[in-house]
Amino acid sequence: MAKNGIRPNSSTVSSDARPVLYSYCHSSCSWRVRIALGLKKIPYDINAISLRKTEAAHAYTNQYRELNPMQQVPTLQIDGQTLCDSVAIMHYLEETRPEHPILPKDPIKRAKVREIVQIICSGIQPLQNSSVLAHLGKEKSTEWAQHWISRGFRALEQVLSKSSGKYCVADEISMADCCLVPQVFNARRYHVNLDPYPTILRLDKHLGSIETFLDCHPHNQPDYPKNTK
Amino acid sequence: MSAEKPVLYSYCFSSCSWRVRIALGLKKIPYEIKALSLTKTDAEHCYTNEYRELNPMQQVPTLHIDGQTLCDSVAIMHYLEETRPEHPLLPKDPIKRAKVREIVEIICSGIQPLQNTGVMDHVGKETNVEWAQHWISRGFQGLEKVLSASAGKYCVDDEITMADCCLVPQVFNARIYKVDLSPYPTLLRIDEALAKNPIIIDCHPKNQPDYAEHNK
Numbered sequence: 001m002a003k004n005g006i007r008p009n010s011s012t013v014s015s016d017a018r019p020v021l022y023s024y025c026h027s028s029c030s031w032r033v034r035i036a037l038g039l040k041k042i043p044y045d046i047n048a049i050s051l052r053k054t055e056a057a058h059a060y061t062n063q064y065r066e067l068n069p070m071q072q073v074p075t076l077q078i079d080g081q082t083l084c085d086s087v088a089i090m091h092y093l094e095e096t097r098p099e100h101p102i103l104p105k106d107p108i109k110r111a112k113v114r115e116i117v118q119i120i121c122s123g124i125q126p127l128q129n130s131s132v133l134a135h136l137g138k139e140k141s142t143e144w145a146q147h148w149i150s151r152g153f154r155a156l157e158q159v160l161s162k163s164s165g166k167y168c169v170a171d172e173i174s175m176a177d178c179c180l181v182p183q184v185f186n187a188r189r190y191h192v193n194l195d196p197y198p199t200i201l202r203l204d205k206h207l208g209s210i211e212t213f214l215d216c217h218p219h220n221q222p223d224y225p226k227n228t229k
Numbered sequence: 230m231s232a233e234k235p236v237l238y239s240y241c242f243s244s245c246s247w248r249v250r251i252a253l254g255l256k257k258i259p260y261e262i263k264a265l266s267l268t269k270t271d272a273e274h275c276y277t278n279e280y281r282e283l284n285p286m287q288q289v290p291t292l293h294i295d296g297q298t299l300c301d302s303v304a305i306m307h308y309l310e311e312t313r314p315e316h317p318l319l320p321k322d323p324i325k326r327a328k329v330r331e332i333v334e335i336i337c338s339g340i341q342p343l344q345n346t347g348v349m350d351h352v353g354k355e356t357n358v359e360w361a362q363h364w365i366s367r368g369f370q371g372l373e374k375v376l377s378a379s380a381g382k383y384c385v386d387d388e389i390t391m392a393d394c395c396l397v398p399q400v401f402n403a404r405i406y407k408v409d410l411s412p413y414p415t416l417l418r419i420d421e422a423l424a425k426n427p428i429i430i431d432c433h434p435k436n437q438p439d440y441a442e443h444n445k
Contacts, residue, residue, distance in 0.1 A: 069374035070339060081324050084375075087338070088330035095323045107311045108297050114304035122303070122338040123286060127348065135363070147351070155285035 019044040019078040022067070024051050024059075025221035028125055028182030029086040030074040034216035035178040036090045040100045048223035049073050051130045087121055090175050102175045112169050116159060116176035120183045124152035128186060145190040153187065157197040164199055166206065181207050185218070235260040235294040238283070240267055240275075241437035244341055244398030245302040246290040250432035251394040252306045256316045264439035265289055267346045271442075303337055306391050318391045328385050332375060332392035336399045340368035344402060361406040369403065373413040380415055382422055389423070397423050401434075 021037065023030035023046050037044050050058045051073065058064075059071045068075045068084045076083045079096070083089050094103050103110050126132070127148035133141035163169050168176035184204040187194060194201055207213050218224055237253065239246035239262050253260050266274040267289070274280075275287045284291045284300045292299045295312070299305050310318050319326050342348065343364035349357045379385050384392035400420045403410060410417055423429050434440055 065374075070335060070368075070371035079324075081327075083324075083327050083331070085331045085334040085338075087334050088327045091330055092323055092327040095326065107308055108295075110311065111297075111299050111304045111308040114307055115299070115301045118301040118303050118337070119286060121334070122301075122342050126338050126342045131367075132343070151347075152286075155287070158281075158285040 017077075017080075019076060020047050021045070022047045022049045022064075022073055022075040022077075023221070023223075024049055024073045025218040025224040027051065027073045028186055029072065029121075031182040031185075031216055031218065032086045032175075032178045033074045033076060033089050034221075035181065035213060036093055036102055036175065038212035038216055039102060039173060039178070040093055040097055042093065042097060044076075044078075046222055048221070049075075050223070087117060087175075090178065094175075102173065102178065104169065104172055104174065109169055112159075112163050113174045113176045116156065116163070116168050117179050119152060119156050119159065120176075120179040123155070124149055124183060125186070127152075128190065142190055145186075146192050149183075149187045149190060149192045153192070153194075153197050153200060157199055160199040160203065164203060168203060177203070177207055180204060181213055233293075233296075235292060236263055237261070237293075238263045238265050238280075238289050238291040239437070239439075240265055240289045241434040241440045241443055243267065243289045244402055245288065245337075247398040247401075247432060247434065248302045248337075248391075248394045249290045249292065249305050250437075251397065251429055252309055252318060252391065254428040254432050255318065255389060255394070256309055256313055258309065258313060260292075260294075262438055264437070264442075266439070266443070302395075303333060303391075306394065310391075318389070318394065320385065320388065320390065325385055328375075328379050329390045329392045332372065332379070332384050333395050335368060335372050335375065336392075336395040339371070340365055340399060341402070343368075344406070358406055361402075362408050365399075365403045365406060365408045369408070369410075369413050369416060373416050376415040376419065380419055383419055389426070393419070393423055396420060397429060 019042060021033060021044050023034060048057060049064065052058060053060055059073060065071050067082050070084065074086055074089065076089050083092055090102065094101065103113055128145040133145060136144055160168060165171040167173045168180060181204060184200060214220065221227065235258060237249060237260050239250060264273065265280065268274060269276050275289060281287050283298055286300065290302055290305065292305050299308055306318060319329055344361040349361065352360045376384060381387040383389050384396060396419060400416065
């Protein structure tokens, strides 16, 4: 079981230390990296950080801001370094640990993976993350989230209907799949009607049955409320 | 690879298009512009079914290159880097590459999407400037902290990277929305250095073929 609380001094983390992922069970950005680490079979520890100020260990302390200036999760301590942002982290893992690749070799297919990653990571998720929804307030936030998720999924469905095979791009799992599953979970959370997106649903169903994806699910995280008692 | 000159669908004021114009310029890749507007009342705009076939998000930029159609500025910049490695836009070291990408994502995911045309229209004229100022300031606070540790002459050390391609358009947007930039000295210093680069000057909205039409 991983400890809660923040490691006080990231510079004392040695290159040989097991990677530490600052992760929040409900954060889709953290979930993407949990999946990537799992797919690449990289063992790691979780340091649970909440996005709620009322929790004991949360992202809004000065201490955590020293690790992650955007005060977001995930942050990954690996190879003696502190890395921020899920897309940057996934690329770092890919470039330093090329076994079990999460990008295809062909540059055009890589561009397609990245297009899908960005549709989700720039085009959808930032518009429904916890800060934005908190800013909008409870009354407006669900409708807002539904609007932007639907808009993004409409485009994503069109892209995936052409690019997908067994996975988002052809038949090899990639970063795109790491991003898709958490976003579909969010869509369900906000009661988005997913009927217009059969390719998204097919891919999500298939990915959701893979053991690595199941292990990384919010409900299986050490900080998921039912697991902390 | 196809011998045709690449074609960039671009809107002069689109920061996403501008990033790619800078990347193409820095990598000395000649290209043509097909100007597209983000306003439905203009003659050539993004919201046609025809354009949706090229770019399902109905956004700019789109790049025709090597016989392919590529969407999304970050995906496009990486494709250019991987197929045309001369005049690199990423460092060699994986940690520094991670830093460049962190900065790219702070801007491309953390700031710009919250103040793009679609969102600003949706938020509405009464409150959208305050909205844009809020999210740009919040993002710049984080970005200033990152840059104060990573920057040399440019965002990461002393070579121009994708991070710089993203920074220039975002600072321009911040000025449009009258964000107070005095709390961000590192960001301002880098922007000033980049603004002197002749390639970056060429890519400025005011030097685009569709500028006159949109600057009435």
